[in-house]
Amino acid sequence: MNYADTVEKVMSLLKEKKVCSSSRKSHRDCYESLGSYLDQNSTEYTVKARDEWFAEIKKSLPSQRCVIWIRYVYQLEEMDSSGTVSDRRLYLNQSVYDKLPVSWKDDLDFYLEDCCKRYTKRTLELTRTYFSEGLLIFDEIGVVNISDISYEAVLILVNTKMYQSAETRNVILNYTARMIQFYEKIGKCTKPYSLLFNSQIYPHIGLIDAFSSENKAALQKTIDVIMSAADFKGKIEPFIECLQAHGYIGTTLKLAKHALTAFYLFLDIHDLGYHPDIVWIWFSEVKNTLGTSWLHWRRVLSFCNEYLLSGDIHPGGKYKYIPTIxxxxxxxxxxxxxxxxxxxxxxxxxxxxxxxxxxxxxxxxxxxxxxxxxxxxxxxxxxxxxxxxxxxxxxxxxxxxxxxxxxxxxxxxxxxxxxxxxxxxxxLISGSAPVDKIIDVLSDEQIQRIQEYRLTHNAPVELRDIAIVLLGLKTGLRAYDILALRFQDIDWKKCQISIIMKKTKTQITLPMPVEVGNAIYSYLKYGRPDAESDFIFVRSKAPYGRLTGKVCTRALYRILPERNDVKGGGFHVTRRTFATNLLKNHAGIDDVMDALGHRDPTSVMKYLLLDDERSRKCGLSLSDIGLMLEGGL
The missing domain is CATH 1.10.150.130 (Tyrosine recombinase, N-terminal domain)
Known part of the structure; x- marks a missing residue:
């Protein structure tokens, strides 16, 4: 901005519009004050310099003069940007309300009549002023009453630079949205235009004009829509209720409503219908506006597509977003x-x-x-x-x-x-050479730490962790068999667990040690969510579905963090430790096979190497195989 030239242009316009001399003098005083500040700080006019000047004059000038002077400065910016200052910015003798055409005055008065019982006289006057600011912008683009409002007009209003402070601008938009919403309720506005004023939805609506050429072409090809935009809007609330039925609360429900409302507005603005392909074309364009929450949006949209096609969602399911080979x-x-x-x-x-x-x-x-x-x-x-x-x-x-x-x-x-x-x-070759590995088991010290963890940790997830780890350590069950446990698999009176093992399809009945039973009971009473599921172990947050095998490994890592650094140190180590301890306690091979649900003894033999006591009894005399110690002894 050429500050001096712009000031003179504004002053000439004021004279041309026959603004009174006192008002012109007030303008001149404001511009001289700001100009002196710029000279003293050797800087050009910028928004930052303007705000710093304003912060300084607020300390010494009356608040009413400060409010007027900042409006004068916005006139400078409008002159620099557009080459003139609109009448609604010049603060002529007419009030902002008086500048409205009769048609807008009638609509505004009808709305204010509905508000008068809720507002004081002073609040009502301020409200009329703020409404008038927004309606004047509509008037400038040819919208002369509430019935003429369109998505295009609202988009122009929302994107108009008002040359006001951010706070004042937001107040004008919020008041205008309230009035439009009022007329939507009484049926004079047939579209939900007021939703465009929502700052949490508007940035994510997306406009086709800004889409990539590839996505524009893809939208033109998608003509076999499943339902209209209006029908899609009618499905949003039932979908939210479906999420609630699956245990979702709070942020997920709020985000789902925002995401689907934004998509509905995109469809309605561009006269499109719903189709899953359109959902993903739109999402690829608005993704960059979502920050780190884009993954959450993507899953909600996947749920919605599933709900619209089948009438329900499957929270535990996995969705494929990227095409495979x-x-x-x-x-x-x-x-x-x-x-x-x-x-x-x-x-x-x-x-x-x-x-x-x-x-x-x-x-x-x-x-x-x-x-x-x-x-x-x-x-x-x-x-x-x-x-x-x-x-x-x-x-x-x-x-x-x-x-x-x-x-x-x-x-x-x-x-x-x-x-x-x-x-x-x-x-092609058909296999690889067999490899023998050293068996990795938990040490006595680590087992002791697991027992101590049980006594000192009581949070819901911690109760679940200890129950899972003790099941693996004391019964030898695999991770997916533990997570598949159902209430009917446990006989509490006989202290037994009976399951069909997933890997071998073998039915097995195991004794349930008291400490394992107590850990499961503590989890069920104090840690498990109130979920309608047959599975004992469920997610700690909605949806309260079945868990995956990784949960068992993470449970072990939370109790024994050092296991995270052991190659191949996953949850299966509890099963190996269980088998090793059985052998150390003089159990026979057949007993270990039965406990593990094995059919072949070869997989048990490798645990014998860790039974130091009995391994020593298998030692051979060197003389029996023809070897002599040095010195002949």
């Missing part, structure tokens, strides 16, 4: 891979195993595509050899696992006539 494969590849996966499902393979199969087969197919293949009939030993050479696994075991899966895929292709070649699966 498999998703991008051509149909001739997908058909064969899907067939193999279906076969493995019928063999009762776990979901993790199926995921490994899908990933390895997709990588093999992608390799073929990159080498120009468009059919499995072209596969040859040479291309398989090349695939094995380029594999990037860092360990031999990792490569061998990948090759075992691809071998199975090649056999499937041969059996189902996708290729005429025979024996292609023999072109």
């Amino acid at each position: 498999y998703d991008e494969l051509p149909e001739w590849c997908k058909e064969a891979v899907a067939g193999l996966l279906e076969q493995k499902k019928r063999e009762y393979r776990e979901s993790g195993t199926l995921k490994s199969y899908r990933c390895s087969c997709a990588s093999f197919c992608l390799f073929l595509i990159d080498h120009g293949y468009d059919s499995f009939k072209q596969i040859s030993p040479e291309i398989i050899k090349e695939f094995s050479i380029q594999d990037e696994h860092s360990t031999f075991k990792g490569r061998a696992t990948r090759f075992v899966i691809v071998r199975a895929f090649l056999r499937y292709l041969e059996e189902h006539r996708y290729t005429e070649r025979h024996g292609l699966d023999q072109c």
